[in-house]
Amino acid sequence: MTQLRVAIIGGGLAGLAAASVLAPHGYRVTLLESRDRLGGRAGSFTDPVTGQLIDACQHVSMGCCTNYAHFCKTLGIDGYLEPQRELWFMTPDRKVTRFRADDLPAPLHLARSFANAHYLTLGEKLRAGYALAMLRLASTKDDPPFQEWLERHYQTQRIIDRFWGLVLVSALNETPDRIGLRYARKVFVDGFLTHPRGFVVDLPTVPLGRLYGNEMRQWLSNNHVEVRSLTGVRKIVLNKSQAQGRPQGAPGIQSADLSLIRTTDTPIPGAPFGRPWAWGNVARLELRSGEFTEADWYISTVPFDRLLDLLPPEAVDSEPYFANLRNLGVSPITSVHCWFDKPATHFPHVTLIxxxxxxxFNRGKNExxxxxxxxxxxxARQFRGLGREEVQRQVVEELRRLFAPLADANLLRAKVVTEHAATFSAVPGVDRWRPPQGSPIRNLLVAGDWTATGWPATMEGAVRSGYLAAEELLRREGKPQRLLQADLA
Ligand SMILES: Cc1cc2nc3c(=O)[nH]c(=O)nc-3n(C[C@H](O)[C@H](O)[C@H](O)COP(=O)(O)OP(=O)(O)OC[C@H]3O[C@@H](n4cnc5c(N)ncnc54)[C@H](O)[C@@H]3O)c2cc1C
Structure with a gap:
């Protein structure tokens, strides 16, 4: 039997995840990646001074990230993730609270640590505890502004900053005044209230470039996934034949050459969005090199703004599935990398209040x-307009204040990295604009952390989207199968 070919555009975690489940299902997978490395936004660069791999930004996952854990295990890289069962929270006066789980069922496992937190008063803890209980009960049907919800539930700005914001800004890459209740609830319920392992942070022991490196490439090669690095896709070319794009048995349009015209609004059972395949098929991909490549199935895993550039403008303009992506916003992350001549602290990582x-993140001594x-x-919008030197100055000054050994340490060098479009912004109601993985083009699936996964923009969300795109491909082939992993229960 001839193997069906799947071309995956993008070698980030969504593309890698899709490849990791489709290749073992007998598909001939080709991964087209514009850069010379895999991992996408979860990547490293080479330090010109030492030649070492440095993460553009430290990435962590949590115990509740079950699909990411499954993905790492499948590819044989889970051994590079070190569970951090203790978290440290530090205030400007250098006082530190340690969080760790007791041997109690969730949500009581963190109750003692929370009760001991030095940065909240007893009254603030009682208020936060009340709101946590209410959040657990809150409906996720609606997604009201979270800040208003917090205020309605007796949270002062100090509690919002020192408790809610502390967790949510890192987890959602957004401030509480800009997010909706749905993802705020998800972070607390999945991460802290449901399972004692949910909050455990998994920290890579190697740079991301190494994590998504040799073993992973070996696995891909063993499973006959062809990885084409430095292969950017310029265009997704749709065919001109409407008939080819129709699924078998679905009523459709007889004329050809209509693939870019919305055809009917009559609901069609089985077709996505209740409509026929109004956009026909992907015929081929045009590469930046000018070559073309063809497959039976195509999975785009590029960021949403790139996908809009790859498609014919007519398809984007008249198809809400694509046009709605213009409503997604982005949020930045800045990381400051500092090399000192003295160790700062024995903590492996510290959250600052x-x-x-x-x-x-304390990454220790290099060679x-x-x-x-x-x-x-x-x-990190507060840094907009400030030069890198000013950002570095603020951060280094603070480090010297917080960690006594740094007061007279020499800063050997530093680097400021800002990813302006680090993640999509989880504003209230954002799920309206996040499309499911099955696109209105019959043989095009869409994945990426910004597609509808029920998760915020994380490595877990990206892996989920890849698994969901593969599930949709199998469903469209009439071989439905569940690939998504169960949540912690
Ligand atoms: C600074 C920063 C810190 C983060 N921290 C965390 C964290 O601690 N924990 C966490 O879980 N998540 C974190 N994230 C989010 C996480 O990195 C992303 O959610 C995840 O990596 C997204 O994966 P993806 O495959 O959806 O997209 P991407 O990683 O963006 O992958 C898309 C791929 O497509 C390629 N591509 C683009 N255009 C083309 C084209 N035309 N042709 C071919 N290839 C193309 C790109 O090069 C890229 O490799 C962070 C993100 C950033 C930026």
């Missing part, structure tokens, strides 16, 4: 005897 930096700290700031 009331500070410029949000999360400090050049430099001590490497990375400070991450999510939803």
């Amino acid at each position: 009331d500070s410029v930096g949000q999360w400090v 050049h005897d430099e001590y490497y700290l990375q400070v991450v700031m999510s939803a």
Whole structure:
């Protein structure tokens, strides 16, 4: 039997996840990636001074990220993830609270740590506890502005900053005044209230470029996935034959050459959105090199703005599935990488309260005897318009104040990296604009952390989207199968 060919555009986690489940199902998968490395936004660069791989930004996952864990296990890279069962929270006066789970069922496993948190008063803890209980009960049908919801539930700005924002800004890459209730609830319920393992942070022990490196490439090669790096796709070319695009048995339009015209609004059972395949098929991909490549199925996993550029403008303009993507916004993340001549702290990572930096990762000593700290700031709009030097100055000054050994340490070098479109912004009602993985083009599936996954923009969301796109492909082939992994229960 001839193998069906699947061309996946983009070698980020969504594309890799789709490849990892489709190749074992007997598909001949080709991964087309414009860069010279895999992993997409979860990537590293080579430090010109030491030649070492440095993550553009530290990435972590959590125990509740069951699909990401499954993906790493499948590819044999889970051994590079180190569970952090303790978290540290530091205030500007250098006081630290340690969070760790007790041997109690969720949600009581963190109750003692929460009760001991030095950065909230007893009254604030009681208020936060009340709102947590209400959040757990809140309906996810609606997605009202979370800040208003918090205020309605007796949360002061100090509690919002020191408790809710502390967790949500890192998890959602947005501030509480810009997000909706749905994803805020998801973070707290899945991460902290449902399962004792949910909150455990998994930290890679190697740079991301290494994590998504040799073993993963070997796995892909063993499973006959062809990886074509430095192969950018310029256009998704749709065919001109409407008839070819119709699924078998679906009533349709007889004339050809109509593939770019919306055909009917009559609901058709079985077709996505209740309409026939108004957009025909993908015929081929035009590469940036000028070559063309063809497959039976195509999965786009590029960021949403790139997908809009790849498609014919007529298809984007008249198809809400695509046009709605214009409503998605983005949020930036800044990371400051610092190399000192002295160690700063014995903590492997520290979350900062009331500070410029949000999360400090202590990556230890390198072979050049430099001590490497990375400070991450999510939803980093406050730095807009400031030069890199000013951002670096603020962060380094703060590090020196917070960690006594740095007061007289030499900063050997530093680097500021800002990803302006780090993730989509989880504003209230954002799910209206996140499309499902089955597109209105019969043989085109769409994945990426921004598609409808029920998750915020994370590695877990990206992997889920890849699995869901593969599920949709199998469903369209008449071989439905569940690939998505169960949540922690
Ligand atoms: C600074 C930063 C920090 C983050 N921190 C975390 C974290 O701690 N934990 C977490 O879970 N998530 C984090 N994220 C989010 C996480 O990185 C993303 O959710 C995830 O990597 C998205 O994967 P993706 O496959 O959907 O998209 P991408 O990673 O964007 O992959 C898309 C791929 O498509 C390729 N591509 C684009 N255009 C073309 C084209 N025309 N032809 C061929 N290839 C193309 C790109 O090069 C890229 O490799 C962070 C993101 C950023 C930016």
